[in-house]
Amino acid sequence: MTDIPVELPGKPTAASRTTLSHIMTANDTNLLGTVHGGVIMKLVDDAAGAVAGRHSGGPAVTASMDEMAFLAPVRVGDLVHVKAQCNWTGRSSMEIGVRVLAERWNESTPATQVGSAYLVFAAVDAEGKPRTVPPVLPETERDERRYQEAQIRRTHRLARRQAIMALREERAAQGFDD
Numbered sequence: 001m002t003d004i005p006v007e008l009p010g011k012p013t014a015a016s017r018t019t020l021s022h023i024m025t026a027n028d029t030n031l032l033g034t035v036h037g038g039v040i041m042k043l044v045d046d047a048a049g050a051v052a053g054r055h056s057g058g059p060a061v062t063a064s065m066d067e068m069a070f071l072a073p074v075r076v077g078d079l080v081h082v083k084a085q086c087n088w089t090g091r092s093s094m095e096i097g098v099r100v101l102a103e104r105w106n107e108s109t110p111a112t113q114v115g116s117a118y119l120v121f122a123a124v125d126a127e128g129k130p131r132t133v134p135p136v137l138p139e140t141e142r143d144e145r146r147y148q149e150a151q152i153r154r155t156h157r158l159a160r161r162q163a164i165m166a167l168r169e170e171r172a173a174q175g176f177d178d
């Protein structure tokens with residue numbers, strides 16, 4: 001962190017909630033003829049990045065992407081909506097939750113959920129160093145649940161990272177060079 005930690009005024013979830021919509025074309029397909037998972041992941045990263053930038057009021061980078069679930073195939077001609085919001089904030093990091101919905105571009109059938117993901121973004125300054133973000137203020141019961149669930153995921157991410165680092169140090173101390 002480059003700046004002295006200061007408590008910034010909180011920002012409500014709705015202030016940065018974002019939806020990105022895109023029609024899938026033949027350019028987006030994999031060898032099976034359905035939409036490539038990487039195309040969806042790019043849209044997820046784009047939408048989450050917009051939320052992180054809006055919430056933090058400046059540049060933010062993807063630190064991690066986890067729990068990306070593909071629930072149903074996406075087809076050419078689907079109108080895909082990627083809905084993202086800031087679930088949780090730490091000191092300089094934000095967990096962004098994303099839901100992916102698809103509907104036929106020319107039919108009035110309801111959209112169905114085809115994917116979801118959780119990403120962590122870090123707000124950075126001009127030198128790329130983490131900077132403080134405003135605390136997110138959950139507004140609804142659903143926002144509050146998402147905040148609490150994000151905190152559980154944060155705890156697990158940190159615990160997993162620490163356990164792996166400890167194992168590596170232990171193996172290095174035992175003389176393994178892997």
Ligand SMILES: CC(C)(COP(=O)(O)OP(=O)(O)OC[C@H]1O[C@@H](n2cnc3c(N)ncnc32)[C@H](O)[C@@H]1OP(=O)(O)O)[C@@H](O)C(=O)NCCC(=O)NCCS
Pocket residue numbers: 001061062063064089090091092093094120121122124128129130157
């Ligand atoms: C993300 C990045 C800024 C973190 O920098 P750092 O020097 O490790 O800083 P810190 O350890 O203080 O981490 C900053 C915050 O990010 C969180 N973070 C860092 N790496 C993380 C990871 N892999 N998963 C989840 N959170 C992570 C930290 O917990 C910390 O959160 P907090 O401030 O809310 O407590 C740095 O690793 C980076 O620039 N990565 C490349 C990002 C990028 O280019 N993304 C696009 C990929 S193509």
